[in-house]
Amino acid sequence: MAPKPTLSRRAAAVPPSPIRRLAPLAAAARRAGKTVHALNIGQPDSPTPQPILERLQRFAQPNIAYGPSEGLPEFREVLRRYYAGLGLEVGADEIFVTTGASEALLFVFAALADPGDEILVFEPFYTNYAGFAAIVGARLVAVTTRPEDGYHLPGREAIEARLTSRTRAILLCSPNNPTGTVYTEEELERVAAICKARGLFLISDEVYREFTYDGRHHRSALTLDAIAPQIVVVDSLSKRVSLCGARVGCVVTRNRELLDALLRCGQARLCPPTLGQLLGCGVEEVPPEVTAGMIAEFQARRDLVYQRLSALEGTLLQKPEGAFYVCPRLPIDDGQRFAEFLLRDFEHEGETVMVAPADGFYATANLGRHEVRLAYVIGGSQLERALEVLVAGLEAYRAATARP
């Protein structure tokens, strides 16, 4: 008898995404005629700005060809000018273009961590960090942040307590997915000081850079000149100009050795998507008022979501400071069960809501069970309505789970 072919242990370790694992239930709900308001995924409804979308029509090459593994020269130059416009002086050769921030994270994890090495993260964290870590065999070690603190960072000692001889990097995401927290300058410097003292890389996920509210300013890790070779910024055009499906992002670093490693990883996959990069070249033609209008719209949505949720009995949340997520603690026993209930067992006048259970945003077992992530990626009366439906869903869930 031949041995049974089995998958790798690694394959079993790659977690299903809490953002996407409910997709089959949502599809079933839609087939059953329900309207499903999707608050589960960070796919904004913002239109892709015209100067970018127009470039589709202007494509005039005979075929869609490979570009350089490190990105098209004209696109890297556009990105260089974008960073310069933010006061961040980096060379085009310090920008490595990737297939979205996703590939940037995968390659950075691979280049910094061997199997068993550790990357320190703050939980709740962007759930897909766990997927990339599992693929390369790295371990995420989590420092817990709390809704009571608006998910801001604990003190230096609490962070240092989780470092081991295997720690290779600290990963910071600000404005934060899933919490909407924007770390202060002091918090950024706190983490940088640890990285400096312990010789760690600081991976800074800044894909929501522009999404800050109430006049807040986001400070990029690229300003931390004292540890410049340890700074690795992960970025993406997906949210900034509504190009999620184009899959264009980048790594920015002044570390030559890392750039060389990224290039070799990148050569294996040939190149990032050519069309996405050609569209991305239009980013500097987007009028500033378009971006400002988009941010103002998200701030207004944030206000609405915060107002409705904080008025509910048994919820806990601070006002989110950026990105377009909120991660409230709700009066529920289990976010996964609640999310399933909403899709399968509930409707409010033919409508329901899809949310992301927050347990998948934690590395520590049993944390996040009372939280869900909501993405306010729909607006106007639809968002009002989705929140009404969510509130009705909470009441129905409470009634259903209170049964003997």
Added chain:
Amino acid sequence: MAPKPTLSRRAAAVPPSPIRRLAPLAAAARRAGKTVHALNIGQPDSPTPQPILERLQRFAQPNIAYGPSEGLPEFREVLRRYYAGLGLEVGADEIFVTTGASEALLFVFAALADPGDEILVFEPFYTNYAGFAAIVGARLVAVTTRPEDGYHLPGREAIEARLTSRTRAILLCSPNNPTGTVYTEEELERVAAICKARGLFLISDEVYREFTYDGRHHRSALTLDAIAPQIVVVDSLSKRVSLCGARVGCVVTRNRELLDALLRCGQARLCPPTLGQLLGCGVEEVPPEVTAGMIAEFQARRDLVYQRLSALEGTLLQKPEGAFYVCPRLPIDDGQRFAEFLLRDFEHEGETVMVAPADGFYATANLGRHEVRLAYVIGGSQLERALEVLVAGLEAYRAATARP
């Protein structure tokens, strides 16, 4: 003193691509005014067929949005019909869409092999297998094939001799990159019998499926019903319809467990490029005569390349049977030195040629040093001219290396 942050050992293990590592020398040659005929890379000059390219103009969505992690339903259905048209009955849910065959290979390696596990390949092999293996920590173990045999496979014993308790899969690429060899049905069955007897996966890279010459027929591994759950086909639209830069490919397998693992890997990176998939939906509108014309053109080029190279003293090659590569043994001491010489130290009436040194297509040290890979991705008088320049380059290199 803080410890110096260093990259992972894995980072050092990812090899530079022999196809792309000479790009800086080629750029310098072009800056110096030389015309560089690029025979190094599999970027065909074929135009993307109109029914595909037209879809760029027809894009009418407000933004470029994420799609499902497993691929857009309409694109998976197009792929299902494409396979059905070849007599290969697979379900749309047995097709997992990826960011090119590159991501397909990366995810398949990750899902089948843990660090230290082995994948058997036949060398010379598509060099980027080595990059993906290094990223996931798998080991490529190579069975050598020889130009004397037209790079056809050795007997069953020679293959089985390289299997160990860590072997998880055998990877076969036909039509072959870099050799142009199309394995016979008997060769495919030889490998399948080993996989069956030893409980191994058979990863079949079939991206050049249509590129067979002299009336040869390519048999897909998807026909091997006796070991259906062990078959993993890696595919891509890049070459078939000249969509290299669109980054769309797929994995086809009837193994549900593997499909589930691929989905979880895929959820981490959200989705494959939306635009590439929308273009790919046009693949079934491409008239068969367009594909037939393209294949006839490549066969004519193959004839020309074979005729010119086999006439040279000291070369060894069999007539390639498919794909658009040829991997001749040349009268040179070292392919890397020869390739560098062509770009840096040589010109023929202002022109030179870029080739891929074959050593990077071997896992065994010191093999392939007398071979280079040529991609006949240019045609007509330009290909004639490139071959003239190559022949002149060989003479000049011989003269230069013969000096005391």
